Amino acid sequence: MSTNKIKHIGVFTSGGDSPGMNAALYAITKFAEVNDIKVSGFRKGYEGLIDGDLVPLKSHELQKITQKGGTILKTARSKRFLELEGRKKALQTLKANNIDALIAIGGDGTFKGLLAFSEICDIPFIGIPGTIDNDISGTDYTLGFDSAVNTAIENIDKIKDTAESHNRVFIVEVMGRDSGYIAIHSGLVVGADAVLIPESGKDFIYLLSKIKDYESEDAFLVVVSEGDEIGAELVASKVKEINPSLDLRITKLGHVQRGGNPSALDRMLGIRLGVAAVKTILQGKKNEMVGILNNQLHLTSFKEVVKQHQVNDELMELLELFGK
Amino acid sequence: MSTNKIKHIGVFTSGGDSPGMNAALYAITKFAEVNDIKVSGFRKGYEGLIDGDLVPLKSHELQKITQKGGTILKTARSKRFLELEGRKKALQTLKANNIDALIAIGGDGTFKGLLAFSEICDIPFIGIPGTIDNDISGTDYTLGFDSAVNTAIENIDKIKDTAESHNRVFIVEVMGRDSGYIAIHSGLVVGADAVLIPESGKDFIYLLSKIKDYESEDAFLVVVSEGDEIGAELVASKVKEINPSLDLRITKLGHVQRGGNPSALDRMLGIRLGVAAVKTILQGKKNEMVGILNNQLHLTSFKEVVKQHQVNDELMELLELFGK
Amino acid sequence: MSTNKIKHIGVFTSGGDSPGMNAALYAITKFAEVNDIKVSGFRKGYEGLIDGDLVPLKSHELQKITQKGGTILKTARSKRFLELEGRKKALQTLKANNIDALIAIGGDGTFKGLLAFSEICDIPFIGIPGTIDNDISGTDYTLGFDSAVNTAIENIDKIKDTAESHNRVFIVEVMGRDSGYIAIHSGLVVGADAVLIPESGKDFIYLLSKIKDYESEDAFLVVVSEGDEIGAELVASKVKEINPSLDLRITKLGHVQRGGNPSALDRMLGIRLGVAAVKTILQGKKNEMVGILNNQLHLTSFKEVVKQHQVNDELMELLELFGK
Amino acid sequence: MSTNKIKHIGVFTSGGDSPGMNAALYAITKFAEVNDIKVSGFRKGYEGLIDGDLVPLKSHELQKITQKGGTILKTARSKRFLELEGRKKALQTLKANNIDALIAIGGDGTFKGLLAFSEICDIPFIGIPGTIDNDISGTDYTLGFDSAVNTAIENIDKIKDTAESHNRVFIVEVMGRDSGYIAIHSGLVVGADAVLIPESGKDFIYLLSKIKDYESEDAFLVVVSEGDEIGAELVASKVKEINPSLDLRITKLGHVQRGGNPSALDRMLGIRLGVAAVKTILQGKKNEMVGILNNQLHLTSFKEVVKQHQVNDELMELLELFGK
Structure with a gap:
């Protein structure tokens, strides 16, 4: 799909909510609007995709709630999307609403869902890592x-x-x-x-x-x-x-x-990743998670995103030191 | 004892700690200093009285920590003070240090302890209600x-x-x-x-x-x-x-x-009750708890202080209303 | 007017905004609903009355924003309401919308406006003191x-x-x-x-x-x-x-x-005064400001509400003491 | 100087204070203690060096105040240290107290002072960038x-x-x-x-x-x-x-x-840079500022530390975008 066909982006939040998600929605919508793209938000994660529950997003309104914790789109875990039946309904929703690209804010489970979805849907999917646990590879910080x-x-x-x-x-x-x-x-x-x-x-x-x-x-x-x-x-x-x-x-x-209200870092991270997600779509990419690694924008293919449990060596050393 | 003999006040915090106790210590010390009275703080509640563990308090230093939660004098529950033996040791401490009056910040158990202590010690005891539970009669708000x-x-x-x-x-x-x-x-x-x-x-x-x-x-x-x-x-x-x-x-x-840092109300309450405690001593009173009832300073004899569980009628009515 | 005719209450915020106003709107609406009364909010203070700019209020939605600072109804100072012409338009708005009673949250200027309005409009007006300055007689605390x-x-x-x-x-x-x-x-x-x-x-x-x-x-x-x-x-x-x-x-x-988010005290004050305002209307009263004086609900006639500059004697004494 | 001679490190804060300085003092002292090095803190920046105003630091005590804003060592700008006369006095202080290495937390002016000082004093100097302005090269974040x-x-x-x-x-x-x-x-x-x-x-x-x-x-x-x-x-x-x-x-x-209390990031930055400063000394280095660049520890020679005004390109692009 050539990027000049992107007229309408869908976005949703999935998995556990985390502070900064609303700031990311603001950035996605603002940058999209500047590029003459409209944005719709699906409510309750994959459930909204399946049920066609979507609302238009306007940066003018989102600008007022960058400080709000949680996600105004609500979030949920969806059993139905685990089934092919559910994903087919989601595909119908995207077609019926002329959605040209999809951005998901969530954790590794969310991205796995997109990967499965990509087998039947070829519009670009981009992920933003949103979880308070900081347990996703490919980014130094997760949103929240x-x-x-x-x-x-x-x-x-x-x-x-x-x-x-x-x-x-x-x-x-x-x-x-x-x-x-x-x-x-x-x-x-x-x-x-x-x-x-x-x-x-x-x-x-x-x-x-x-x-x-x-x-x-x-x-x-x-x-x-x-x-x-x-x-x-x-x-x-x-x-x-x-x-x-x-x-x-x-x-x-x-x-x-x-x-709670997101910290300064999380709001800025939401803004940086939100803009990056739209940019990545405009560059013709798909099935990538945007992250910040060593202070630089970094893309990780959904296939390579893994749950990361291990804290790094410097922290382990500090842990040992301060326990003495 | 005539009030012009008050040269040295002892103070301690007892029972559970609560935000605002340090602000009360500041006010007690400041008002005492203005009246040429020195103040010593006993550490760890009644334990400090028994063990003679006391430190001089200066308003100049306490002024810097009105915002600090907890109590710099530390607090504890004392089994030893429940015994006459313990109280006798506390009496010796008071005499050895020429303490002319004693202010305790704590709950109803603390005041009961003072009442028992008053049987063998006739210097003025004054109480300040300090507990987050707000369950003490004779004051609209307890400290914390x-x-x-x-x-x-x-x-x-x-x-x-x-x-x-x-x-x-x-x-x-x-x-x-x-x-x-x-x-x-x-x-x-x-x-x-x-x-x-x-x-x-x-x-x-x-x-x-x-x-x-x-x-x-x-x-x-x-x-x-x-x-x-x-x-x-x-x-x-x-x-x-x-x-x-x-x-x-x-x-x-x-x-x-x-x-956590005490709220504005608790800091002001600590200041008002701290000043009131010293004033009450200077008025020659003893065995009284100072409180604020209907916006006025109110004294309650230790004998009459009771644990108050019941919320008032207006609140019960609101509770019922908002549950509908 | 007999109280059983109250079917529709109008409410607005006026003058400077202050934290707690939204909590008051919640309480007004909740208590009204329990009494089968509907509530409409006029936007931008008296301007909304003049222009007929009103929205229905639902306690179910207001319940979610008790913690929000400012006022969702917006507020403004109105030059037009100072003129009889403006007040006549406001009267038309009230009639056109079948408003049976009016609650205003604001300062002494707001209540003076209601007093002038009462010359041409005989439905009950009740005021709630909302200002961060605490400079209104008849209440220990103003909202905010x-x-x-x-x-x-x-x-x-x-x-x-x-x-x-x-x-x-x-x-x-x-x-x-x-x-x-x-x-x-x-x-x-x-x-x-x-x-x-x-x-x-x-x-x-x-x-x-x-x-x-x-x-x-x-x-x-x-x-x-x-x-x-x-x-x-x-x-x-x-x-x-x-x-x-x-x-x-x-x-x-x-x-x-x-x-900023209102403090616990201001939210509770908003709830108490909000309920009291509706109750006062139901009791058939008019042109009164509800306040909390010495911990009791207190009514002050609009005519007697004055701007109060003077802090009380206890505070002045504390001020002098702690300045030493 | 071989690193096994490091027995006593001096530390001071200089220039404007910033949140996180106390956390850095904690980390410096803790890591030094683990390496059998004692730490003394000079009060009021270079003034304390000149006047020999120093206090021993213990990690056990500093551990309690990682959340405290400002600097317990106090800070000041020193005109005297700009003169050779002042630096000579500082040298005497270091000798009299057997200080083997010196860590300064401050801004670019602080490091320039150390550079001048290094002309007459050859013990290792290490700098930690502490300023709320984030205007120092060689680190993504400055402390505060x-x-x-x-x-x-x-x-x-x-x-x-x-x-x-x-x-x-x-x-x-x-x-x-x-x-x-x-x-x-x-x-x-x-x-x-x-x-x-x-x-x-x-x-x-x-x-x-x-x-x-x-x-x-x-x-x-x-x-x-x-x-x-x-x-x-x-x-x-x-x-x-x-x-x-x-x-x-x-x-x-x-x-x-x-x-105000330092944020989580600033406390962790203080801990990381504090440990890094001591490590850098133990590695035999001198006249270096420790920083975190692209998530890695980074050393910048004092000579190369410059005041950095320019925000990076990504931020400038965001600024332009969100201003539209």
């Missing part, structure tokens, strides 16, 4: 991660006030599914005494060694990632085995990390 | 309550972003022990669909009625108080009985509500 | 004041960080027109070295005395109210006369104090 | 920039509330001296209608063209950088020439942008 970390540290700062007032042990659980990014980025910078992430099995040992010597003349703060083999309760039970008399408290920050 | 509610609503606002993006049911648990003040003050003002507090048994019924009709075309937000007969898990289990297919999430805000 | 003070102190806290890092003199100007409420409520609680308000002429003298002795081994923070005979520049020029070598900085917080 | 931008956007978001309530034109001035980074990073992401920076002379023209057509049926937001040839007043005067009847307001955010 920086906001989630800022929310985490603001809340952990509050917990430190009360922990230090009581000389208590606090175990704070942050999000991240199987990735330790939020834990390490929040735990290190709040001055935690221990940071436990899925990537690092030996952490338990050093924590337990530290907590054994702990004299309770000060607060002791543990930041731990959620996860099957980790998480606040598990850590608490191990700590209590070592030192049953500790005055220990647990707080799981939970879904507050998903919401 | 307004900050805790503001922390709660800022976090619930974030949860609303993600709840609305997914059309999910969220059950958010706030603090309050057996009091529903935080739940009602935060739940009503964030526009919750239901607010459940210990004081109101019938709430479950109306919630379950609403949730039965819930069509999941929008978010549904429940704010619930912690407590033995209430709390997020209990509510969630009842909701799931009614409607097992709901996409339901729980967040327990936890100890973040105890910390 | 607590939010403005919280915004002021959060920003002054930031300025303290840099002031203390440099041992600088900072003069921070806050809003308040001719009232010193914001200055005193923010200045005292951030631990300012001097707080200057219009009500207190002698403040200059004590400030200049303090600043003369100032050795620049620490930060020195002045919080000053805006105003013709006061304000940051005037204070700065006087300070420089006394001590020309001082490293002095000025920051005027400005309109940031008008916006 | 991300926090300043976040403070700016939080305040501009508040201003938007009131601007939209009144359909007013607002001109908001942000910091940046001769650099437009804060303006562009804050203005773009809040959805400003125009962003004016020193780097872009033609902006005035497009602004004036837009404002000419402005019908005042909405808010109009301009974000402008401070500077001699720019700034809010100048812009306001030009706008008023074009359209004298506009309801226009100015807010200069001022020094609030310098303070």
Whole structure:
């Protein structure tokens, strides 16, 4: 398809919502309008594609809500789109509305869905990585991660006030599914005494060694990632085995990390990736995720996007260092 | 004891910490200094009285930390002070340091301790109500309550972003022990669909009625108080009985509500009550808690201070109204 | 007019906007709906009344924006309503839309407008005091004041960080027109070295005395109210006369104090006053402003509402004390 | 000097303070301690070096204040250090205290001072770029920039509330001296209608063209950088020439942008650069500034560090695009 045929772009948000998605919608729409392209937003992720639930987007209105958390298009996980039947209905929707290209903001599951869809639909699909977990290859930051970390540290700062007032042990659980990014980025910078992430099995040992010597003349703060083999309760039970008399408290920050006004970095990331997504379409490309890698725009083919659990070496070294 | 003999006031924080305690310490010290009285702070509540662990306080330094959450004097619950032996040691500390009067910032348990102490010590004791739960009679606001509610609503606002993006049911648990003040003050003002507090048994019924009709075309937000007969898990289990297919999430805000920079109201309350405490001593009174009732300074004898669970009629009426 | 004829209430916001107005709109609409009354909102204050620019309000939608600063109805100052001609057009709008009662959220000027309007229109008018300046008689708090003070102190806290890092003199100007409420409520609680308000002429003298002795081994923070005979520049020029070598900085917080998410107190105040306004209409009253005085609902006739500049005695005493 | 002789590192903060400096002090001290190196902090920048005003730093204490804005070491500009006489005194201080290496956190002026100092002192000097202006070559981010931008956007978001309530034109001035980074990073992401920076002379023209057509049926937001040839007043005067009847307001955010708790990014940057600074010393290097360029640690010789005014091409393109 030649790029001069692009008259109408569809966009949707899918998977977990994350702060900055609305800023990306603003940028997509603004840049499209400048290029005489109209933009429609599908509601509730793939569900809106299947059901033909779409709304026209105007940059003039989106400009007012760049600071709004969540996604005004709503998001959902779609079982129907996993079936060929669902994808065929989505194709009909695109044809019926003369959609020439499609931009999806979501995680690796979202891009896998587009890849399956591309077997029956040949318009360009472009992805923007949006998830607070920062667990997608091909970009240094995913949309929403920086906001989630800022929310985490603001809340952990509050917990430190009360922990230090009581000389208590606090175990704070942050999000991240199987990735330790939020834990390490929040735990290190709040001055935690221990940071436990899925990537690092030996952490338990050093924590337990530290907590054994702990004299309770000060607060002791543990930041731990959620996860099957980790998480606040598990850590608490191990700590209590070592030192049953500790005055220990647990707080799981939970879904507050998903919401709130996006940080400056996430809003700018949304704007940069939104513009890049439209540009990439205009360059005639398809089935690519736009990302920022080492400060440069970077494209990753949907086939190569993988879920990335591992934090980098520098962070692992810092983690080890600050745990001493 | 004639008031012109007051040369040295002791102060301590006890029970749970709450935002605004440091602002109160500033005001106590500033007003004492203006009256040529020196102030010493006992660390870790009654423990510091027993152990003679005290530090001189200077308003010039406290002035810099009015915005700091928690208490720089630290706080603790003291088992030893429950024993006569402990109180006798505390008396020795007061005598050894020439303390002429004592101000305690804490909850009803703290004041009960002072009452017991007054049987063997006849210097003036004055209390300042400090707890985020707002469950003390004789004052409209306790120190820290307004900050805790503001922390709660800022976090619930974030949860609303993600709840609305997914059309999910969220059950958010706030603090309050057996009091529903935080739940009602935060739940009503964030526009919750239901607010459940210990004081109101019938709430479950109306919630379950609403949730039965819930069509999941929008978010549904429940704010619930912690407590033995209430709390997020209990509510969630009842909701799931009614409607097992709901996409339901729980967040327990936890100890973040105890910390953080105090709100404007709490800092001003700390200043007003801190000055009032010293004034009350200078007026020759003892065994009184200072509070603000209907916008006026109000004294309540320690004997009459009770734990107050019941929210007032106007709030109960609002609760019922907004649950419709 | 008998109350059982109230089927349709009109509401508008007028004068300066203030945080909490949207929460009040939510409460008005919710309580009206429960009483089978519909609500319409006039846009841009009196301008919307004159031009017949109104929108239906639904509590289900307003529930989602209780946290939003400003006013979704927009506000304006209306020259046309000062003329009889304008008020006659407004009357036609009310009749054409079958409006049975009118609620205005605004300041003393707004209520004066309603009083003039009542000469030609006999439906009930009820006012809700909304202004960040807290300068209206008949209520302890005006809607928006607590939010403005919280915004002021959060920003002054930031300025303290840099002031203390440099041992600088900072003069921070806050809003308040001719009232010193914001200055005193923010200045005292951030631990300012001097707080200057219009009500207190002698403040200059004590400030200049303090600043003369100032050795620049620490930060020195002045919080000053805006105003013709006061304000940051005037204070700065006087300070420089006394001590020309001082490293002095000025920051005027400005309109940031008008916006932002309302505080917990302001949202609850909006809800309480919103419900009270509708109740007052249902009780058959008219030309009254609803307020909260000493924690109780209080009505003040529009004729008796006055602009109140004077801070109360307790605050003046605190101001003097903490300036020592 | 062989690195195994490093037993004692001195550190100081110089020039304007910026959020994240305390986190950097924590990291420097922690990593030094792990390597059996003690750390002393000089107070008030070069003044402390000259006067021998130093304090021992302990990571255990610094861990508690990673969230604190400003610098606990205080900072100052030093005229005395510009003279050889002053530098000789500083040399004596270093010798008297057995300082083996020196780390400075500051701007390009700070590093120029170190370069001059290196002529008479041959211990290793390492620099960390700390300034909110982001105007230093050799690093993508300077310490404090991300926090300043976040403070700016939080305040501009508040201003938007009131601007939209009144359909007013607002001109908001942000910091940046001769650099437009804060303006562009804050203005773009809040959805400003125009962003004016020193780097872009033609902006005035497009602004004036837009404002000419402005019908005042909405808010109009301009974000402008401070500077001699720019700034809010100048812009306001030009706008008023074009359209004298506009309801226009100015807010200069001022020094609030310098303070406040550092953002997550700035705390992590402080930690990464703090560790890198000590590592660089241990590698036997000297007279280098550590930075993060394209996500990698990058060293720039003090001689090559320059003040960088120019925003990059991608940002300039975005600026032009979103101004359309």
